[in-house]
Structure formats: structure tokens, C-alpha cells
Amino acid sequence: MKTTAVSTLSMDIFKKLEILSNAANYDVACTSSGVQRNGQNGSMGNAVAGGICHSFGADGRCISLLKILYTNECVYDCKYCVNRISNDIPRATFTPEEIAELTISFYRRNYIEGLFLSSGINKNPNHTMEQIYEALYIIRHRYHFNGYIHIKSIPNTDPVLIEKIGWLADRMSANLELPTADGLKKLAPQKSRKSILTPMKQVQLTRKKDLNFHGVPESQHMIPQNVPALDIAARQPLPDNTGENCLASVRGSHNALAANKQPPGTRMETTPSDTAALAELKMLRSSNSRFVPAGQSTQMIIGATEETDYEIVHVAESLYQNFDLKRVFYSAFINTTGDPLLPLTPDGPHMLREHRLYQADFLLRFYQFKANEIITADHPNLNVRLDPKCNWAMNHLEQFPIEVQSANYHTLLRIPGVGVKSAKRILAARRTAKLQFSDLKKMGIVLKRAMYFITCNGSTMLPLKMSPGFILTNLLGLREKLPDFISGEPVYQQLSLLDDPKIGGEFIV
Amino acid sequence: MTNVFLCEDSADGIFTAIYNAYESKNGHANNHIQVHIPGYNRQLFCEYIEVPTDYEKAVKVARSLRQKINGEVYDWLFSAAASYDLEKADSIYRAVILAFHMGAGVLNHLTNPAVSHICKLNLHIDNEIQHYKGFLRFVELKNNLLLAKIRPKNNILFLLADHFSDRYPDENFAIADVRRNSLLFHAKGKPVTFTGKTDFDLNRIEGEYSENEQLLQDLFKTYVSSITVKERSNPHLQRQLLPLRFREYMTEFE
Incomplete structure (x- = not known):
């Protein structure tokens, strides 16, 4: 692969990049994980299962992918979105060539791990997704790019197009936008819950079929896939090797499909009547690429509507269970449009709530918790002062202390201060020796949190009487940065015997 | 009397010293292996023995580790030799003794100080490799060569290859x-x-940038600043995740 001079990048590329990356800010995910693919002579790039962070912005968020919109022109008018049609902002549109060159040039210098392409809706969903497909096709076939690509799909896109993109992308995501259908109806009337979930289901089923075809056992569908490099030689040769003719034919086929008046998004099985589209799909299917090997993710906005954490956590759980999602991302609402239907955010986005939701999300994904253990309908919001795991432990003190020398993996994971790694280390270490508290500390168990909940060889770490109030006081005294108005303490305070910090059980869920 | 073996700061050097320590028949408790650095502190009542690196001896140790235990244990010990921590040499020695005693189970013996020390070193090395996989930046030179400079704490260059x-x-x-x-x-x-060390001159390799290099660097800086959400500014978190020591040669922080 030779990168020729950056011929297509004119000077207004700066303006475009600035506008279209700034507009992509509100896409939360920047992960490059979920697929392992070795490099190959004649192409550039590989993918690492755990993902690689290439930089961190001043907001502390990872910059792993070139996260841009194809265009910020949009025909929709979603109330919360900075790119909505009624907003007066500078607009820009990339060409597929520009996207390809930026991606390749950045990747070559190890700036990024790949591309995350999303878009506003230019003309209609199909037209926009066609452009995205074209960019994707150029990157994969003209530049032989073997790295990570994440594509955001737009609701109401033709399923044929979704599938074609799926064969070239590593991850696809469809934004849930808002946790409930009611919220969506109110704030994004042009999108419906169904139009979002249908492509999600399509991708899930096609991916499952592909994995089964390659003999991956069902139990391993959710762990990072080891896939072969995109082997260009294994493909059937294209007419002129540039892909342009091919693309034209697809566009033609699409018009034909549209003329058939098949309502988009209603068919689960793709049955393209047009022969050219069929041929291309066949070509994509017969190549050794895999369908969306890194799986799907989604994101929802937190705090734009009235949903409680109870609803959000349960929605996330059902997405993991019913749609095999890899990740659900939460994005604390920032009011960028000033729409009267939206709440104001004068104190900035509610980051702590978002943080607690992510903690709950990790409990769902890695700690074998169920949503109804984390949160109940009686107390529909997560406790902001304690993390969800500590909170659960405080409400289930009858299950503690846990003896680390004998507890099983599932039980170890329930201890605040013990993570997935340290639980595994405990399992390994206690095969050869009796554990001491000092060993636990060396193995990475956070004793300042765990000490109230464990015994080691029958004794607690400190010879103290543990009462719920005592544990709670100490857990709250740990150094976790909470905003002052939540910790309820003035910044400067004279210590006094008469102070009553009011630490009781009232805010425990 | 305690024998202190002074070895070169490399896997070969440490393995040679381990061979010599075994050979000395002095009793493991009376041996100590130390990386030879200029100006080290001497202790009283010790005999200091300089160990010239002997490739054959090192290979013998490596071979018996592979054959009598397994490759996994060998790799685990070998990679710890890349650490910047000078105490690594003695920990590797202790772990080798333990490994010959208890076999592959040594990897799980986390309560042993030498084993846990080596695990810690390896974790530090792996983390640094992971960081440099992301934070390393190439610049394109006139002759189309991509050049990156790094300043890692551990000797991880060959692990990035x-x-x-x-x-x-x-x-x-x-x-x-x-x-x-x-x-x-x-x-x-x-x-x-x-x-290695003296065989090249970085200044000679470093030349002028290629035609588009500056443009792309500027584009990337534009990208990094515009992808940041101003409302969520959190430089403390940024510094935690991307410590200052990595930023020396990073395009976006120049």
C-alpha cells in the first residue's frame, strides 16, 4: 500500500474536520475492542481484542478512533440534537475519498486505531448510508485497510444496505437515543422505537448465522472474536478493481428496490430482488470477512427525559439479554439546543448519575448481578453517595462477612473492593498457600473497602465491632470525589462535638 | 559469607548469574544477584563477584526452564528481565529456585514475595507496552521512513516489534x-x-519531514481539540490516564 500525496485534502479540510468531529462529540463510544485480527502483507492494519487508546482528550475521554460525522446536515428535528434541521450552525459534508484519506493517513502515523463513522441524515437514510458504504468500501478495498471500523446505522435504512455495511465493518451500533419509547416520541418524533430495534435485531441474527456458519460455539459468541485478515485475494475480482462500477450498480439496484415500494426495515430476511445487489451481497458473503465481528453497541441520553435509573438499568439488561449487545453507553444530557421541551443544565451535565449508571452496567456485564438486585422499583434511582456494589452490600449485610479462603468466584465478586482480576487471583493463590491480609493487599484487593466485608482464615482485619452505621460512615469517608452539594458538607467547617453528620440508613436503597 | 553476583542488566546477564550461583554450591540463602550499575552501594561482609555474560550458560538455564517446567514459566521470568527495577535480578533467581522446586504451579504462588514481585514487574511492563501501542507517534520523513521516538521506563522496545x-x-x-x-x-x-547502544546516531536518521507531514500533524491537533467536550472538561482525569511522561513525543501535545 502506498499512500499517495494528500491530493484530495484541500485546505477547507480543516474546517470540515473541525465541524464534523465537533458534531460527533455526542457519540459516546470510542472503543476499538471486541475483535482480534492479525495484519497481512499487502494491507495495512490489525485489530487488538482489548482495544487500544491512542490519546485522551482534556475531558478525560479516550480517543481511539477517528470519530467523525459524514455530514452534519440533517433532515430530522430531534429536540436534543445539536445537528437538528432547525439549528443554525455551520454545516459541512465530507466526501468518501476525504474520509478514506484522513483515516489512512492518521492510522499510518499511529494516531488512531481506526474509524468511527456516524452521520446526520442527508436527504434520506438510504442516501446517507450509501455514502457511508462508499467510504467504507474505498477504505477496505482501495486502501486495503485492515484496522477497526465502527459504523453507526441510521434508523429506516434498507436492510440490504445494513447487511452490506456489516460485512465490511467491525462494529455497528444503532442509537437507542432515549431509554423509553415515550421519550423518543416526545423528543425525536421522526424516529420510532421499532425503526431502531429492527436493524439491531437484523444485525444480531445475521451475526449469529455467520458465527454458526464458522463453527463458533454459542457460548463464545460474546467473547472477542479472532478473525482472519480481510483477504483481498480471496475475493472474486471486481470489474475494474476500484469499486466504482460496483458502487454504481448498487445505487441502481437501490432505486430498483425503492421502486418496488418495499417498506424499509420491515423484512428481517434480506431478499434483494435486484441481481446486481444480490451479486454484491454474495461477493461480500463469500469473502472471508466476518459479519460485524466486534458486535453491536448502543447509547442513550440520560436526563433529557423523566426516566428513572430503575427503567434505564432494566432497559440495559434486556438489551444485553435480547439483542446480544456488547456495550450500552450512557451520555449525561447536555442542553445544546435550548429547546423548551428540554431541561436546562446550568450546573453542567449530571456526570455523577452517568458514573453510577456505568458502575451498575459493569455489575450487569462482569459481576453476575441482575438488574433487580441493583435497583428496585421502591427506590427507583441509584444511590449517588455510594457506588451500586457497596450499596447492595450494605443492604445485604446478612450475607457478610465472606471468607476469602473458601468462597466461590460468584461470591467473591460480590465483595466491595474485589474486582474480576483480584477475584481470579484469590482463586489461583489460595491453591498453594493460606492467604493473609497482607497478601490480599499485594494482589490488588482494595482493603479500605473490602475489610468490612471479609474474613481471612476466620478473622476480620481489624478487631472492631462492625455495625451498619460504622461501616457506612467509613465507606462514605473514603476518598471518592463527590460534588460538595451531594456530600452535604460545606467546604470549610470547624470540627465540633455537636456536629451531627446525619449518617443513617435513610438514603440506602 | 554472602556472595553477591553482579551481572549485566539483560536477560542473558541475569541467567548467567543464576547459572553461576547454582554452580557456586554456596547455598541459595547465601547468594544474592544484583544488576551491576556504576556507583552501587556495597554491603559489609559480602563477597562481590562480577559475572561476565556468557551466552551459553544463559541458554542452558533457559533450556532447562523450558524443558523441565514449561515455556509459560520461562516467558514469565524472561519478560521480567526487561523491567527497570534493579531488584528484579534477585527476584528472578528466587523464582527460578522455586520453579524447579514446585513446577508450573509457581505462577499461582502469589503469596511468595519473589513471585508477587515478578508479577508486579510484568504488570508494569505490560501496561507500559499497552500504553506505547497507543501513545507512540510516527512522523513521516522525506525518504518515506516513519520514525517514532519513545522514552520507556522498562526496556520494552523489542516487545513492541x-x-x-x-x-x-x-x-x-x-x-x-x-x-x-x-x-x-x-x-x-x-x-x-x-x-544497540552505540551503533547508530539518531540525528543522522532524523531528517526533514515529508511534504504532507506538517499538514497531517495540524489536522490531528485540530481533531483532538475539537473532539473534546468542553462541558465535561476534566484535565485531572486526562493526566491520570495519559501521564505526562508519555507526552514528550506526542503530536497533539507539542
């Missing part, structure tokens, strides 16, 4: 460890080569 030659099989690139003055070089279609 696989990742980057797999990623850029068709590129000519070089990665220079500025701290140790060593260089990794990959030419298209050829295996990676390493050049």
Missing part, C-alpha cells in the same frame, strides 16, 4: 528508544532488526 510489524507490514519504520539509545528497524517484507 511484533505489534508494529504486524500492523504495518508494508511500511519502512523505525522506533528509537531515546533513554537507552537503541533502535528497532523494520523494512518492508523483511524481519525486524535491532541496533
Whole structure:
């Protein structure tokens, strides 16, 4: 692969990049994980299962992918979105060539791990997704790019197009936008819950079929896939090797499909009547690429509507269970449009709530918790002062202390201060020796949190009487940065015997 | 009397010293292995023995580790030798003794101080490799060579070779460890080569940027600043995740 001079990048590329990356800010995910693919002579790039962070912005968020919109022109008018049609902002549109060159040039210098392409809706969903497909096709076939690509799909896109993109992308995501259908109806009337979930289901089923075809056992569908490099030689040769003719034919086929008046998004099985589209799909299917090997993710906005954490956590759980999602991302609402239907955010986005939701999300994904253990309908919001795991432990003190020398993996994971790694280390270490508290500390168990909940060889770490109030006081005294108005303490305070910090059980869920 | 074996700061040096320590029949408790650095502190009542690195002896130790235990244990010990922590030599020695005693189970014996020390060193090395896989930046020079400079704490240059030659099989690139003055070089279609201390001059390799290099650097800086959400500014978190020591050669922080 030779990168020729950056011929297509004119000077207004700066303006475009600035506008279209700034507009992509509100896409939360920047992960490059979920697929392992070795490099190959004649192409550039590989993918690492755990993902690689290439930089961190001043907001502390990872910059792993070139996260841009194809265009910020949009025909929709979603109330919360900075790119909505009624907003007066500078607009820009990339060409597929520009996207390809930026991606390749950045990747070559190890700036990024790949591309995350999303878009506003230019003309209609199909037209926009066609452009995205074209960019994707150029990157994969003209530049032989073997790295990570994440594509955001737009609701109401033709399923044929979704599938074609799926064969070239590593991850696809469809934004849930808002946790409930009611919220969506109110704030994004042009999108419906169904139009979002249908492509999600399509991708899930096609991916499952592909994995089964390659003999991956069902139990391993959710762990990072080891896939072969995109082997260009294994493909059937294209007419002129540039892909342009091919693309034209697809566009033609699409018009034909549209003329058939098949309502988009209603068919689960793709049955393209047009022969050219069929041929291309066949070509994509017969190549050794895999369908969306890194799986799907989604994101929802937190705090734009009235949903409680109870609803959000349960929605996330059902997405993991019913749609095999890899990740659900939460994005604390920032009011960028000033729409009267939206709440104001004068104190900035509610980051702590978002943080607690992510903690709950990790409990769902890695700690074998169920949503109804984390949160109940009686107390529909997560406790902001304690993390969800500590909170659960405080409400289930009858299950503690846990003896680390004998507890099983599932039980170890329930201890605040013990993570997935340290639980595994405990399992390994206690095969050869009796554990001491000092060993636990060396193995990475956070004793300042765990000490109230464990015994080691029958004794607690400190010879103290543990009462719920005592544990709670100490857990709250740990150094976790909470905003002052939540910790309820003035910044400067004279210590006094008469102070009553009011630490009781009232805010425990 | 305690024997202190002074060895070179490399896997070969440490393994040679381990061979000599076994050979001395002095009793393991009376042996100590130490990386030989200029100006080290001597202790009283010790005999200091300098160990010249002997490749054959090192290979013998490596071979018995592989054959009598397994490759996994060997790799685990070998990679710890890349650490910047000078106490590594004695920990590797203790772990080798333990490994011959208890076999592959040594990897799980986390309560042993030497084992837990080596695990800690390896974790630090792995983390640094992971960081440099992301934070390393290439610049394109006039002759189309991609050049990156890094200043890692641990000697991880050779551990980066696989990742980057797999990623850029068709590129000519070089990665220079500025701290140790060593260089990794990959030419298209050829295996990676390493050049040690004195054999190269970085100033001679560094030349003018290629035509588009400055443009792309500026584009990337534009991207990094515009992808940041102003409302969520959190420089403390940024510094935690991307410590200042990595930023020396990073394009976006220049």
C-alpha cells in the first residue's frame, strides 16, 4: 500500500474536520475492542481484542478512533440534537475519498486505531448510508485497510444496505437515543422505537448465522472474536478493481428496490430482488470477512427525559439479554439546543448519575448481578453517595462477612473492593498457600473497602465491632470525589462535638 | 559469607548469574544477584563477584526452564528481565529456585514475595507496552521512513516489534528508544532488526519531514481539540490516564 500525496485534502479540510468531529462529540463510544485480527502483507492494519487508546482528550475521554460525522446536515428535528434541521450552525459534508484519506493517513502515523463513522441524515437514510458504504468500501478495498471500523446505522435504512455495511465493518451500533419509547416520541418524533430495534435485531441474527456458519460455539459468541485478515485475494475480482462500477450498480439496484415500494426495515430476511445487489451481497458473503465481528453497541441520553435509573438499568439488561449487545453507553444530557421541551443544565451535565449508571452496567456485564438486585422499583434511582456494589452490600449485610479462603468466584465478586482480576487471583493463590491480609493487599484487593466485608482464615482485619452505621460512615469517608452539594458538607467547617453528620440508613436503597 | 553476583542488566546477564550461583554450591540463602550499575552501594561482609555474560550458560538455564517446567514459566521470568527495577535480578533467581522446586504451579504462588514481585514487574511492563501501542507517534520523513521516538521506563522496545510489524507490514519504520539509545528497524517484507547502544546516531536518521507531514500533524491537533467536550472538561482525569511522561513525543501535545 502506498499512500499517495494528500491530493484530495484541500485546505477547507480543516474546517470540515473541525465541524464534523465537533458534531460527533455526542457519540459516546470510542472503543476499538471486541475483535482480534492479525495484519497481512499487502494491507495495512490489525485489530487488538482489548482495544487500544491512542490519546485522551482534556475531558478525560479516550480517543481511539477517528470519530467523525459524514455530514452534519440533517433532515430530522430531534429536540436534543445539536445537528437538528432547525439549528443554525455551520454545516459541512465530507466526501468518501476525504474520509478514506484522513483515516489512512492518521492510522499510518499511529494516531488512531481506526474509524468511527456516524452521520446526520442527508436527504434520506438510504442516501446517507450509501455514502457511508462508499467510504467504507474505498477504505477496505482501495486502501486495503485492515484496522477497526465502527459504523453507526441510521434508523429506516434498507436492510440490504445494513447487511452490506456489516460485512465490511467491525462494529455497528444503532442509537437507542432515549431509554423509553415515550421519550423518543416526545423528543425525536421522526424516529420510532421499532425503526431502531429492527436493524439491531437484523444485525444480531445475521451475526449469529455467520458465527454458526464458522463453527463458533454459542457460548463464545460474546467473547472477542479472532478473525482472519480481510483477504483481498480471496475475493472474486471486481470489474475494474476500484469499486466504482460496483458502487454504481448498487445505487441502481437501490432505486430498483425503492421502486418496488418495499417498506424499509420491515423484512428481517434480506431478499434483494435486484441481481446486481444480490451479486454484491454474495461477493461480500463469500469473502472471508466476518459479519460485524466486534458486535453491536448502543447509547442513550440520560436526563433529557423523566426516566428513572430503575427503567434505564432494566432497559440495559434486556438489551444485553435480547439483542446480544456488547456495550450500552450512557451520555449525561447536555442542553445544546435550548429547546423548551428540554431541561436546562446550568450546573453542567449530571456526570455523577452517568458514573453510577456505568458502575451498575459493569455489575450487569462482569459481576453476575441482575438488574433487580441493583435497583428496585421502591427506590427507583441509584444511590449517588455510594457506588451500586457497596450499596447492595450494605443492604445485604446478612450475607457478610465472606471468607476469602473458601468462597466461590460468584461470591467473591460480590465483595466491595474485589474486582474480576483480584477475584481470579484469590482463586489461583489460595491453591498453594493460606492467604493473609497482607497478601490480599499485594494482589490488588482494595482493603479500605473490602475489610468490612471479609474474613481471612476466620478473622476480620481489624478487631472492631462492625455495625451498619460504622461501616457506612467509613465507606462514605473514603476518598471518592463527590460534588460538595451531594456530600452535604460545606467546604470549610470547624470540627465540633455537636456536629451531627446525619449518617443513617435513610438514603440506602 | 554472602556472595553477591553482579551481572549485566539483560536477560542473558541475569541467567548467567543464576547459572553461576547454582554452580557456586554456596547455598541459595547465601547468594544474592544484583544488576551491576556504576556507583552501587556495597554491603559489609559480602563477597562481590562480577559475572561476565556468557551466552551459553544463559541458554542452558533457559533450556532447562523450558524443558523441565514449561515455556509459560520461562516467558514469565524472561519478560521480567526487561523491567527497570534493579531488584528484579534477585527476584528472578528466587523464582527460578522455586520453579524447579514446585513446577508450573509457581505462577499461582502469589503469596511468595519473589513471585508477587515478578508479577508486579510484568504488570508494569505490560501496561507500559499497552500504553506505547497507543501513545507512540510516527512522523513521516522525506525518504518515506516513519520514525517514532519513545522514552520507556522498562526496556520494552523489542516487545513492541511484533505489534508494529504486524500492523504495518508494508511500511519502512523505525522506533528509537531515546533513554537507552537503541533502535528497532523494520523494512518492508523483511524481519525486524535491532541496533544497540552505540551503533547508530539518531540525528543522522532524523531528517526533514515529508511534504504532507506538517499538514497531517495540524489536522490531528485540530481533531483532538475539537473532539473534546468542553462541558465535561476534566484535565485531572486526562493526566491520570495519559501521564505526562508519555507526552514528550506526542503530536497533539507539542
